[in-house]
Amino acid sequence: MLLIFIVFSLASQLSQAICECGYKTANGLLWTHTLNSDFTAPSMTNVTYSSFSSQWTISNWSNGNVAAGNRTVTIGRQFLPQNVYFQNKSLNLKVSAYTGRGKILCGEISTVRADILYGSFRSTFKVQPVSGACAGFFYYYVWINNNPELIGQNDTQEIDVEILTKDPTTRAVHYTQQPIVRGSQFTNVLPNPWTNFVRYRFDWLPKSSTFFADGQRERTIRVNTEHTPGTVKLNMWSNGNTLWSAGPPTQDAIMSVQNTCFFFNVSEDLKNLPTSEFNTACSAHRVPVCKVLD
Numbered sequence: 001m002l003l004i005f006i007v008f009s010l011a012s013q014l015s016q017a018i019c020e021c022g023y024k025t026a027n028g029l030l031w032t033h034t035l036n037s038d039f040t041a042p043s044m045t046n047v048t049y050s051s052f053s054s055q056w057t058i059s060n061w062s063n064g065n066v067a068a069g070n071r072t073v074t075i076g077r078q079f080l081p082q083n084v085y086f087q088n089k090s091l092n093l094k095v096s097a098y099t100g101r102g103k104i105l106c107g108e109i110s111t112v113r114a115d116i117l118y119g120s121f122r123s124t125f126k127v128q129p130v131s132g133a134c135a136g137f138f139y140y141y142v143w144i145n146n147n148p149e150l151i152g153q154n155d156t157q158e159i160d161v162e163i164l165t166k167d168p169t170t171r172a173v174h175y176t177q178q179p180i181v182r183g184s185q186f187t188n189v190l191p192n193p194w195t196n197f198v199r200y201r202f203d204w205l206p207k208s209s210t211f212f213a214d215g216q217r218e219r220t221i222r223v224n225t226e227h228t229p230g231t232v233k234l235n236m237w238s239n240g241n242t243l244w245s246a247g248p249p250t251q252d253a254i255m256s257v258q259n260t261c262f263f264f265n266v267s268e269d270l271k272n273l274p275t276s277e278f279n280t281a282c283s284a285h286r287v288p289v290c291k292v293l294d
């Protein structure tokens with residue numbers, strides 16, 4: 001089959017109509033699905049707009065403090081819809097300046113679809129150098145058990161790209177396949193500081209995840225490779241844990257996201273059998289596979 005070349009200019013809208021036979025990334029792998037969000041587009045002014053809310057869920061949940069002995073080791077987090085907003089041609093995720101009491105107010109978005117199973121996930125964002133917050137771009141396992149109504153959460157399966165604003169350098173990035181064991185977590189050096197817009201990418205494959213920054217390959221992790229369908233999320237959070245996020249910050253700490261561009265396969269576990277739909281659509285349209293440039 002002939003390949004056509006589509007340059008995925010992240011600023012341009014992708015036409016879904018012409019790629020029914022999927023997407024081939026530069027490493028030669030074929031993916032059935034894509035999810036592209038350009039948060040710099042003029043239409044991206046209001047998080048309730050359907051082009052946004054059909055693809056992304058804004059988190060609205062909280063948890064409590066965690067104590068060890070007589071000490072509070074983590075402060076409860078509250079993910080607030082108000083901490084997710086468009087401004088300055090970006091989607092901003094905010095940790096609010098902490099007043100010293102109550103939960104720490106954070107911001108998070110998650111893909112609506114929870115059936116993502118392997119893929120190449122790219123996002124361009126910058127992080128303000130306000131110490132005491134963690135900016136995350138990650139895959140997260142959602143327990144479905146063949147029933148989309150029964151969604152639970154499980155911290156053991158997670159692939160993380162994280163920026164810790166407490167780090168002494170604005171070029172440090174942390175890559176993890178959870179849970180943390182020997183060989184599943186690394187700190188790398190970014191080609192450019194995270195205070196600038198950096199294009200992060202992780203390729204989650206059945207036997208490894210490979211992490212990239214601004215087109216440069218940074219790290220491959222083979223330990224704890226995840227194998228369950230889930231969501232991809234972006235968030236800015238703090239829980240006061242001195243060993244990780246540190247903080248909470250006393251000034252607002254903001255992560256500004258310009259875009260996300262994902263190519264992926266989906267699980268067959270859900271009753272709507274999306275891969276079968278893909279096969280049917282591809283046979284019906286008989287279009288070439290779209291080639292994706294890095």
Ligand SMILES: *[C@@H]1O[C@H](CO)[C@@H](O)[C@H](O)[C@H]1NC(C)=O
Pocket residue numbers: 029030031032118265275
């Ligand atoms: C994604 O799914 C398609 C259709 O089932 C399959 O042909 C392709 O090999 C899968 N890609 C990867 C990387 O597993």
Ligand SMILES: *[C@@H]1O[C@H](CO)[C@@H](O)[C@H](O)[C@H]1NC(C)=O
Pocket residue numbers: 046047048049
């Ligand atoms: C955002 O869009 C919703 C739905 O169209 C509308 O009700 C709301 O007023 C808008 N908010 C702002 C700040 O424009």
Ligand SMILES: *[C@@H]1O[C@H](CO)[C@@H](O)[C@H](O)[C@H]1NC(C)=O
Pocket residue numbers: 060081
């Ligand atoms: C967030 O949750 C609270 C309480 O659970 C609810 O009252 C509120 O309407 C929710 N906000 C949004 C934007 O969904």
Ligand SMILES: *[C@@H]1O[C@H](CO)[C@@H](O)[C@H](O)[C@H]1NC(C)=O
Pocket residue numbers: 069070071
């Ligand atoms: C907390 O517990 C430790 C021992 O576990 C004790 O030495 C310390 O005095 C306690 N601190 C307070 C404020 O109660």
Ligand SMILES: *[C@@H]1O[C@H](CO)[C@@H](O)[C@H](O)[C@H]1NC(C)=O
Pocket residue numbers: 087088092254256
């Ligand atoms: C947007 O730009 C203005 C003016 O430079 C600045 O004051 C504001 O903090 C920016 N907002 C975000 C979320 O970065």
Ligand SMILES: *[C@@H]1O[C@H](CO)[C@@H](O)[C@H](O)[C@H]1NC(C)=O
Pocket residue numbers: 153154155156157
């Ligand atoms: C989380 O997932 C792991 C791996 O599938 C499983 O062993 C563990 O029991 C799960 N924990 C919960 C609380 O569901």
